[in-house]
Amino acid sequence: MNERPVAMITGAAGGIGGETAVRFAERGYDCVLLALPSDELEPVTSRIEQAGGQFLSCLGDLTDLKYAQSAVEQCMAIWGRIDVLVNNAAWREITTMRKIELASWEKTLRVCLTAPAFLSRWCAEQMEPQGRGVIINVSSIQSQMAAGISPAYVAAKGALDSLTYELATLYGPAGIRVLSINPGAIDTAMGKDIAVDQQQTTADKIRQASEEMIPLRRWAHPREIARSIVMLASDDASYLTGTSITVDGGWKQQCSPYPIKHLQLPDEFPAE
Numbered sequence: 001m002n003e004r005p006v007a008m009i010t011g012a013a014g015g016i017g018g019e020t021a022v023r024f025a026e027r028g029y030d031c032v033l034l035a036l037p038s039d040e041l042e043p044v045t046s047r048i049e050q051a052g053g054q055f056l057s058c059l060g061d062l063t064d065l066k067y068a069q070s071a072v073e074q075c076m077a078i079w080g081r082i083d084v085l086v087n088n089a090a091w092r093e094i095t096t097m098r099k100i101e102l103a104s105w106e107k108t109l110r111v112c113l114t115a116p117a118f119l120s121r122w123c124a125e126q127m128e129p130q131g132r133g134v135i136i137n138v139s140s141i142q143s144q145m146a147a148g149i150s151p152a153y154v155a156a157k158g159a160l161d162s163l164t165y166e167l168a169t170l171y172g173p174a175g176i177r178v179l180s181i182n183p184g185a186i187d188t189a190m191g192k193d194i195a196v197d198q199q200q201t202t203a204d205k206i207r208q209a210s211e212e213m214i215p216l217r218r219w220a221h222p223r224e225i226a227r228s229i230v231m232l233a234s235d236d237a238s239y240l241t242g243t244s245i246t247v248d249g250g251w252k253q254q255c256s257p258y259p260i261k262h263l264q265l266p267d268e269f270p271a272e
Contacts, residue, residue: 002079004054007233008032008071008123010062010115011089013040015188015222016138016229018047020086023226025053027234032056032075032082034068034089062089062115063107072122081130084233085123087116087160088138090190092153100151108152113159120167120178128174134233135171137164137180138225139244141252144182161244168242177241179232184248185210185219212257215250 007024011017012033018041021031025048035041037059048055056078060067075082091111093104120135127133142150143157161180168178185207211217228247231237246252261269 001081002030005029005083006032006075006079006081007084007086008034008075008082008119009086009088010034010119011138012044013038014088014190016183016186016225017086017088018044019222019226020088020229021055022047022051023223023230024084024233025051025055027230028053029084030054030056030079032058032071034058034060034062034071036061063110065115065118068115068119069122072119072126076126082123082126083130083133085119085133085135086138086229086233087119087136089115090138090153092150092190094149095151096149097151105152109156112153112156113163116160117163120163124167124171124174124176127176128171130175132175133171133177135167135176135178136229136232137161137178138229139164139180139182141182141184141246141248143244145252164244165242172241177237179237179240179242180244181225181228181232182244182246182248182252183220183225184246184251185214186222186225187219188222209257210251212259213251213254214248215254217258218249220247220249 007029009017009021012021013035021033021044024031030053031048033041033055041057045055058071058074062068089111092108116137137160139160140157142154143161146154164178164180171178225247258269262271
C-alpha cells in the first residue's frame with residue numbers, strides 16, 4: 001500500500017479541480033486525476049510534480065460509468081488506497097425547461113449526479129476496510145437558489161446535496177465523512193459560460209449583476225474553493241459530516257443588489 005494518502009478528483013483539468021489537485025499534492029497526497037481527453041491536464045500535472053506529488057491520469061467521459069469504475073480499479077492496483085474522493089466534474093446547458101432536450105437533461109444528471117453517486121460507492125468500498133475516508137461533493141448555491149435557466153443542473157445539484165446526507169448516514173459508522181461544498185460565482189470556464197448568445201458584452205453585464213449581489217463584490221478564484229475542499233478533507237474538520245458548506249462570498253444570504261442599497265442609503269453604500 002502507498003504510504004502517502006491518495007486523493008481522487010474528477011474534473012481535474014478545470015479550475016476548481018486542478019487547483020484542488022495541486023493543493024492536495026502540496027499537503028502530501030498523490031492524486032488520481034479524472035478528466036476529459038485533452039491537453040488541459042498538463043499544467044496541473046506539472047504543478048503536482050513540482051509539489052513533490054505523484055499522479056495517475058485517467059482520461060475519459062463520466063457519462064461512461066465503466067470508465068469511472070476503471071479509474072478506481074487502477075488507483076487500487078497502483079497505490080492500494082483511496083483516502084479522499086472529490087466529485088467536482090460538472091456539465092450544464094444554459095436553457096429553460098421549456099426548451100431543454102432529453103439528451104441534455106440526461107447528460108447533466110449523468111455527470112453531475114449519477115457519476116458522483118457510483119464513484120462514491122466504489123471509493124467507499126475501498127475506504128471501509130481502511131476505517132476512514134472523506135467524500136466531498138462539489139455542489140452549488142444553485143441547489144437552493146434557482147434562476148430558471150438551467151433546470152437539469154439545478155435539479156442535479158439539489159439532489160447531490162441530498163445524496164451527501166444519505167451517504168454520510170450510511171458510511172459514518174465506517175469512519176467515512178461525506179460533505180458537500182456549495183460555491184457561488186467562480187472565475188472558471190463554466191462560470192464564464194453564462195451568456196446564451198455568447199456575446200462578451202452580455203457576459204460582462206451578467207457578471208456585473210452577480211457581483212452587485214455578492215457582499216465581497218467579486219467572483220471567487222478557484223484556489224479559494226480548493227482551499228476549502230482540502231480543509232474539509234483534513235483532520236481539522238474531523239467532526240464535520242452530513243452537511244453542506246456554502247462558500248459564496250455572502251451571496252446567498254443577502255436580498256438586494258448594492259446599487260439599490262446606494263439609492264436607499266448613498267452615504268453608507270457608495271456607488272463604487
